[in-house]
Amino acid sequence: MLTPNFTNPLEDRTNTVRLPSPCIMVIFGATGDLTSRKLVPALYNLAYDNQLPAHFACVGFARRDKSNDQFREEMRSAIDSFSRNKPIDPNLWSTFREQIYYHRSEFHDDEGYISLRQFLQDLDRKYDTKGNRVFYLSTPPSYFPIIIEKLHQHQLIYPFVSNEHEPWSRTILEKPFGQDLGTAIELQNYISKFLHEEQTYRIDHYLGKETVQNLLVLRFANQMFESTWNNRYIDHIQITVSEEIGIGTRGHFFEEAGMLRDIVQNHMMQLLSLVAMDPPANLSAHAIHDEKVKVLQSIRPIPHADVDKYVIRGQYGRGFVNGAAVCGYREEKDVSPTSSVETFVALELYIDNWRWSGVPFYLRAGKRLPKRTTEIAIEYRPVPSGYLFQTSLSTVEPNVLVIRIQPDEGISFKMNCKVPGLSGSLQPVKMDFRYSSYFGLTPPEAYERLICDCMSGDNTLFARADELLASWKLLTPILEQWSKETIAFPNYQSGSWGPASAESLLERNGKRWRLL
Amino acid sequence: MTSSNKDIEIANIEQTLSALHEAKEGCTQIHASLFNLLMFAQNAAHADDLRSIINAIMSKFPCRVIIIQQTPTEAQPRIKIDVSSQIVKKIACDVITVDSAPEYIQRVPFILMPHLIPDLPLYLLWGSSPIVEDPILPYFLSIAKRIIFSFDSPPHDLPKVTRKLLDLQNSKPFLQVTDLAWTYITSWKLILQQIFDSPEEIKRLQTATSLRVHYNSQKGQGITNTENSAIYFVCWLATRLQWEIDSIDLAKGQFVFKYNKSLTVVTIEPKEDPERPPGTIVSLELSALDDYYYSISPIPNQSKVMVHISTLMICELPYTLSLPSLKKEFPYSKELLYTPLSDQYKQTLELIASL
Numbered sequence: 119m120l121t122p123n124f125t126n127p128l129e130d131r132t133n134t135v136r137l138p139s140p141c142i143m144v145i146f147g148a149t150g151d152l153t154s155r156k157l158v159p160a161l162y163n164l165a166y167d168n169q170l171p172a173h174f175a176c177v178g179f180a181r182r183d184k185s186n187d188q189f190r191e192e193m194r195s196a197i198d199s200f201s202r203n204k205p206i207d208p209n210l211w212s213t214f215r216e217q218i219y220y221h222r223s224e225f226h227d228d229e230g231y232i233s234l235r236q237f238l239q240d241l242d243r244k245y246d247t248k249g250n251r252v253f254y255l256s257t258p259p260s261y262f263p264i265i266i267e268k269l270h271q272h273q274l275i276y277p278f279v280s281n282e283h284e285p286w287s288r289t290i291l292e293k294p295f296g297q298d299l300g301t302a303i304e305l306q307n308y309i310s311k312f313l314h315e316e317q318t319y320r321i322d323h324y325l326g327k328e329t330v331q332n333l334l335v336l337r338f339a340n341q342m343f344e345s346t347w348n349n350r351y352i353d354h355i356q357i358t359v360s361e362e363i364g365i366g367t368r369g370h371f372f373e374e375a376g377m378l379r380d381i382v383q384n385h386m387m388q389l390l391s392l393v394a395m396d397p398p399a400n401l402s403a404h405a406i407h408d409e410k411v412k413v414l415q416s417i418r419p420i421p422h423a424d425v426d427k428y429v430i431r432g433q434y435g436r437g438f439v440n441g442a443a444v445c446g447y448r449e450e451k452d453v454s455p456t457s458s459v460e461t462f463v464a465l466e467l468y469i470d471n472w473r474w475s476g477v478p479f480y481l482r483a484g485k486r487l488p489k490r491t492t493e494i495a496i497e498y499r500p501v502p503s504g505y506l507f508q509t510s511l512s513t514v515e516p517n518v519l520v521i522r523i524q525p526d527e528g529i530s531f532k533m534n535c536k537v538p539g540l541s542g543s544l545q546p547v548k549m550d551f552r553y554s555s556y557f558g559l560t561p562p563e564a565y566e567r568l569i570c571d572c573m574s575g576d577n578t579l580f581a582r583a584d585e586l587l588a589s590w591k592l593l594t595p596i597l598e599q600w601s602k603e604t605i606a607f608p609n610y611q612s613g614s615w616g617p618a619s620a621e622s623l624l625e626r627n628g629k630r631w632r633l634l
Numbered sequence: 635m636t637s638s639n640k641d642i643e644i645a646n647i648e649q650t651l652s653a654l655h656e657a658k659e660g661c662t663q664i665h666a667s668l669f670n671l672l673m674f675a676q677n678a679a680h681a682d683d684l685r686s687i688i689n690a691i692m693s694k695f696p697c698r699v700i701i702i703q704q705t706p707t708e709a710q711p712r713i714k715i716d717v718s719s720q721i722v723k724k725i726a727c728d729v730i731t732v733d734s735a736p737e738y739i740q741r742v743p744f745i746l747m748p749h750l751i752p753d754l755p756l757y758l759l760w761g762s763s764p765i766v767e768d769p770i771l772p773y774f775l776s777i778a779k780r781i782i783f784s785f786d787s788p789p790h791d792l793p794k795v796t797r798k799l800l801d802l803q804n805s806k807p808f809l810q811v812t813d814l815a816w817t818y819i820t821s822w823k824l825i826l827q828q829i830f831d832s833p834e835e836i837k838r839l840q841t842a843t844s845l846r847v848h849y850n851s852q853k854g855q856g857i858t859n860t861e862n863s864a865i866y867f868v869c870w871l872a873t874r875l876q877w878e879i880d881s882i883d884l885a886k887g888q889f890v891f892k893y894n895k896s897l898t899v900v901t902i903e904p905k906e907d908p909e910r911p912p913g914t915i916v917s918l919e920l921s922a923l924d925d926y927y928y929s930i931s932p933i934p935n936q937s938k939v940m941v942h943i944s945t946l947m948i949c950e951l952p953y954t955l956s957l958p959s960l961k962k963e964f965p966y967s968k969e970l971l972y973t974p975l976s977d978q979y980k981q982t983l984e985l986i987a988s989l
Contacts, residue, residue, distance in 0.1 A: 124832065124833050126827055126830070126831060126836065127836065127874045127875065128823065128826050128827040128830060128836070128874050129827050130823060130827075130976050130978050131976075132973050132974045132975070132976035132978075137824065137827070137828060168937070168956035168958065172828055172953060172954065172955045172956070173953065209935070209936055213938075213954065244951065245953070246950075246953065283832065552664075554664075555664045555666045555696075555725060556666050556668055556695075556696060556725075557694075557695070
């Protein structure tokens with residue numbers, strides 16, 4: 119019998135090396151793109167960096183007929199193509215491949231779960247994985263309920279216990295979590311019959327990115343930023359997620375989702391809540407989630423009647439990206455030629471709380487824009503105008519703090535400087551910190567960090583149910599309003615910065631989108 | 635990639651570094667420093683050992699490196715200065731190397747002080763024993779953030795050395811004191827933590843009848859006393875398991891530790907292993923009650939150890955755990971610079987100091 123709250127006297131808590139608990143990870147939808155492009159390469163990289171538990175195995179669960187060896191070979195070529203550590207290390211692979219298995223079954227088939235349970239118990243004995251399980255649901259969300267129900271029915275999901283030395287089971291759910299507020303509540307209510315919130319890991323890979331994690335450090339470990347992080351000093355905030363690519367082969371998916379669901383509801387609302395939250399009481403997952411939820415609940419709702427005023431949608435037509443002619447959205451594969459799905463969204467949001475009252479948050483996300491960039495820009499209020507330095511020779515530009523999330527992760531700060539010489543001209547200059555300049559090493563991929571966190575029982579970087587529901591509550595009226603109105607699409611050319619109305623959204627308040 | 639200017643005038647250090655950077659304009663490189671890293675070695679052999687650590691640190695964390703090396707007296711004693719720019723993964727780091735004859739060593743701090751980058755922390759990698767009187771260390775101690783000693787003291791001096799380390803830590807509140815012998819046992823501490831990860835396993839370890847620690851006794855150029863890391867390891871374990879050391883005997887090159895309230899006999903045994911750096915732990919063997927036997931030994935050509943656990947009745951399938959290779963590349967840059975000093979280190983020093 120294990121003793122509750124056992125503390126290993128050999129553990130040194132100052133050690134920077136994390137040792138996730140022994141476990142078996144079962145990937146549902148193991149023949150999908152995500153498994154080969156992200157998940158298995160992430161596991162391999164963890165093994166490469168000695169971050170994978172010593173006692174570990176991975177089981178791919180999918181419907182296609184396949185042998186262990188076939189699956190292993192596919193995963194080998196996936197690692198060769200997509201791992202950040204290339205080429206594959208033959209020594210490491212020879213051990214790693216033996217830890218990978220394939221289990222064929224339909225998602226609704228009881229027999230498949232009965233044999234899975236037996237198989238996992240056999241692996242427990244072989245690898246001393248102590249009965250611990252990570253279930254990674256890399257399937258379309260419509261399969262989440264049936265898989266979770268079957269896992270529960272066949273005792274593969276254990277009742278939640280807080281004692282980390284009892285066998286545990288954790289379930290990672292890929293996005294999207296619901297299609298709107300109603301379906302998200304329905305899904306949450308259903309899975310919560312089988313999974314405790316502490317066992318539910320709703321993944322948003324943006325939260326695994328170094329720069330996003332650094333947001334809390336930047337804000338709360340630097341006095342000069344946090345003391346000015348409010349409506350007294352900040353004029354407005356712009357958050358941009360722009361992609362130059364179109365929808366590629368994701369036509370089916372995108373026709374169902376659209377930009378608001380695919381990017382804004384999860385990634386952008388997570389970024390917004392991290393930028394705007396108050397300092398947490400401590401760095402525990404609960405304390406951080408609580409503060410993020412407060413922000414999301416403080417965002418001023420957009421009633422149906424105001425959707426057009428505060429939200430702009432767009433869809434790309436033909437155009438040029440990187441000098442090459444590209445087709446419009448409606449000409450993409452698996453897309454309706456009359457589709458009204460948005461590939462661009464811009465929003466003006468307000469957070470009605472003490473800190474942010476009156477500060478607009480501008481969010482824009484789009485496909486087929488001129489470049490791939492994700493960034494958060496904090497634009498400070500201008501200095502009192504017409505008083506000093508504001509002359510015919512120069513204007514005083516506001517300070518801007520930019521947090522670049524991808525590519526070229528880093529932080530820059532724009533400030534004014536005197537142009538050398540006898541005249542009194544001012545010139546904005548940029549102080550630029552680049553992660554790659556100081557920490558040249560390749561940071562772990564977001565999935566590596568998040569999988570490792572799940573194995574360690576740390577859900578700080580995963581979305582909690584109330585965060586997602588608060589986000590859906592805000593965005594569902596927009597989806598409802600859009601479904602009632604038709605709009606003349608396409609309304610922006612591929613390779614441009616979106617529809618003209620997106621410019622007007624800021625111009626009416628005397629502001630402009632940043633030049634990216 | 636390195637470009638350098640050798641034997642330059644003291645007054646030209648910064649100017650020469652700037653010239654090196656300017657000469658590389660057009661190359662895709664970035665010039666960056668996170669901290670100042672100052673290394674001192676009393677002789678060339680020890681300097682070579684420490685340089686591999688410096689290179690590993692530079693490859694992960696760009697910094698300004700300053701190397702002080704004491705060279706034997708020549709007919710005309712002098713101070714010789716080289717500067718270079720070392721590019722690792724497109725990031726250029728400044729390296730200033732000072733070779734000084736013993737007669738001139740006291741001048742070196744005055745030469746180097748202006749060349750520390752302001753506002754960045756200073757880390758000292760000090761290749762000398764803390765109990766040896768050092769003419770230049772005091773100049774840097776008051777401005778350093780952390781000092782990492784690399785000493786080659788004989789085992790009988792370890793109590794004095796560790797007492798001095800503790801004194802230094804206690805007397806300088808802004809300075810963090812650590813040493814390489816402690817860093818070298820990091821992986822083995824983690825290995826033990828992973829194997830003995832439940833109350834039952836800890837109990838089994840606590841009541842073990844014998845533990846044999848093999849260390850690489852092959853002497854290196856800079857390291858001749860190879861037992862120190864193994865002694866650290868054994869004393870760390872004693873502090874974690876509340877073993878009170880009763881006696882230490884030295885026979886046939888083996889140290890035998892006996893304890894007051896435990897049946898355990900721990901031996902530290904030499905074993906030559908050219909695959910590993912001098913003084914590092916090679917393997918462990920442990921016998922416990924109920925005929926439990928643990929063997930933990932490295933897998934050749936892999937950064938792993940094989941763990942075999944057996945009893946008279948059961949022989950479990952062996953499994954592997956990570957043991958980063960110290961021979962290929964020093965893997966502990968982050969631990970060395972950024973890990974907060976742990977109470978476990980202090981307790982281990984206190985135990986050794988009391989022996």
